[in-house]
Amino acid sequence: xxxxxxxxxxxxxxxxxxxxxxxxxxxxxxxxxxxxxxxxxxxxxxxxxxxxxxxxxxxxxxxxxxxxxxxxxxx
Amino acid sequence: xxxxxxxxxxxxxxxxxxxxxxxxxxxxxxxxxxxxxxxxxxxxxxxxxxxxxxxxxxxxxxxxxxxxxxxxxxxxxxxxxxxxxxxxxxxxxxxxxxxxxxxxxxxxxxxxxxxxxxxxxxxxxxxxxxxxxxxxxxxxxxxxxxxxxxxxxxxxxxxxxxxxxxxxxxxxxxxxxxxxxxxxxxxxxxxxxxxxxxxxxxxxxxxxxxxxxxxxxxxxxxxxxxxxxxxxxxxxxxx
Numbered sequence: 001x002x003x004x005x006x007x008x009x010x011x012x013x014x015x016x017x018x019x020x021x022x023x024x025x026x027x028x029x030x031x032x033x034x035x036x037x038x039x040x041x042x043x044x045x046x047x048x049x050x051x052x053x054x055x056x057x058x059x060x061x062x063x064x065x066x067x068x069x070x071x072x073x074x075x
Numbered sequence: 076x077x078x079x080x081x082x083x084x085x086x087x088x089x090x091x092x093x094x095x096x097x098x099x100x101x102x103x104x105x106x107x108x109x110x111x112x113x114x115x116x117x118x119x120x121x122x123x124x125x126x127x128x129x130x131x132x133x134x135x136x137x138x139x140x141x142x143x144x145x146x147x148x149x150x151x152x153x154x155x156x157x158x159x160x161x162x163x164x165x166x167x168x169x170x171x172x173x174x175x176x177x178x179x180x181x182x183x184x185x186x187x188x189x190x191x192x193x194x195x196x197x198x199x200x201x202x203x204x205x206x207x208x209x210x211x212x213x214x215x216x217x218x219x220x221x222x223x224x225x226x227x228x229x230x231x232x233x234x235x236x237x238x239x240x241x242x243x244x245x246x247x248x249x250x251x252x253x254x255x256x257x258x259x260x261x262x263x264x265x266x267x268x269x270x271x272x273x274x275x276x277x278x279x280x281x282x283x284x285x286x287x288x289x290x291x292x293x294x295x296x297x298x299x300x301x302x303x304x305x306x307x308x309x310x311x312x313x314x
Contacts, residue, residue: 006261016265018264035259038258039225042224
């Protein structure tokens with residue numbers, strides 16, 4: 001199965017160093033939504049920045065960005 | 076198995092809290108063993124056949140769903156014991172108990188332990204007080220899982236694990252942490268990266284080192300202090 005990486009980005013960057021094996025991009029999108037919900041649950045932000053400025057960038061194992069999600073959608 | 080540990084200098088706080096005459100009831104039945112990660116102490120529903128007093132490692136108490144997902148409902152380290160309530164008579168385990176962090180454990184058969192308890196009201200009292208403290212911890216963790224952010228729960232868990240083992244080096248993978256916290260590994264990876272950027276922890280594959288306990292305590296929810304208070308050895312010390 002292909003590997004997908006779920007990084008967080010604003011001016012700063014939090015890197016998903018491990019990646020996750022998933023069947024396809026549709027599965028990666030579902031995974032991204034679940035991770036976004038877990039990250040924002042009862043939380044106002046990350047590294048002193050509110051979720052409003054963070055995006056999740058989903059990359060394949062070649063480093064190509066496949067799609068992104070604004071974390072503000074999950075607050 | 077090796078021979079009986081020197082209980083008078085035990086690293087396990089329950090054993091250390093017991094008077095010498097109570098410890099003497101265990102005699103040679105209490106052995107010291109080295110246990111590896113993943114070793115199963117009990118499966119849910121198993122009759123408890125041994126009592127485990129961690130001297131350096133850590134036991135996880137897990138509830139498994141039908142689909143194989145597991146979530147941790149408690150941890151047992153140097154402050155406690157697994158299977159202690161079998162001293163009140165034959166008992167079955169509510170959950171799966173596995174060795175999560177390897178180390179040395181003082182182990183006694185449930186039958187021998189029950190016999191010692193029957194001859195020692197202070198030991199019986201210790202069990203009742205310890206079970207009460209575990210019950211309080213389980214309720215606190217249930218509330219924590221429902222009410223607190225992933226970062227707060229991760230900080231709480233890392234502090235608890237360090238307290239349980241007496242070491243700021245926690246030999247655990249993020250995959251394991253994800254299972255324990257009921258979150259996806261990706262979430263734990265990202266939260267751990269945040270803590271690493273803040274220099275609260277250092278993470279290398281399979282090993283987390285706590286660098287700044289004050290920062291972790293500030294990031295943890297109130298549950299950490301509540302559980303710590305409940306597990307304080309003085310609260311369960313034999314009179």
